[in-house]
Amino acid sequence: MEINLKGIFYDEKEQEYEVTEFIGSGGFGDVYKTIKKIDNSIWALKTIHPIVNDKQDIKAILNEGRNALKIKNENVIHYIYFHDGTKYNNLPPYIIMEYANGGNLNDFINANKGLQKYIENSVLILMFRQLINGMKAINTFLVHRDITPRNILLHNGELKITDFGLSKIVNQSTRSSTFKGYGTYAYMPPEAWENKKNTIQMDIYSLGIIFYELTTFTYPYEINDTGDLFENLITEELIRKIAIL
Secondary structure (H helix, E strand, O other): OOOOOOOEEEOOOOOEEEEEEEEEEOOOEEEEEEEEOOOOEEEEEEEEOOOOOOHHHHHHHHHHHHHHOOOOOOOEOOEEEEEOOOOOOOOOOEEEEEOOOOOEHHHHHHHHOOOOOOOOHHHHHHHHHHHHHHHHHHHOOEEOOOOOHHHEEEEOOEEEEOOOOOOEEOOHHHHOOEOOOOOOHHHOOHHHHOOOEOOHHHHHHHHHHHHHHHHHOOOOOOOOOHHHHHHHHOOOHHHHHHHOO
């Protein structure tokens, strides 16, 4: 479904959100800036791409999203409503969430590459603490499975983790579920490539790669394709590089 500027979406209480700006596209949907008409507050709205057309996948994404409503933390983007495509049957599945005004961490890293000036240690420690705080809150309920710089947003100088569309509820049944091949290759741990069980350690690994990038403004190893990436992951080279930080 094509989303037009000035288009109207609704939350659970049928309050209106007017689309004002296209922000960008992700792996699972398009993101828009909206204004809540009752009070003029600003919110983000994410629609789910038509390529996610398997009913089970859509159901899983939306069910996990509803559980993400439980997460309340200053370093996690707050979700306020998930629409599964049924309450407002003329509208696609979508999520209404907190709006972040500072772009994403991937843009921040790219903007700082080549400046010959690294982040001060005191600032790095603050950034690390914020990311750990957010991840800890998420892992109380979910295994995110796709923590990348693009899924970390900046808002008034604060880092906030977003995009729980690939997450799994952390309980006895989902701990035995396998990784379905979701996630961004460069931040996937070795066990994800081997289709092993979902664990919180997957998120810890991804966050470690991000810590390395923030510290050095470089990726831990050189890759030309996913084959190179896999070969690096099954050697000890990456572990050695991270150990010397």
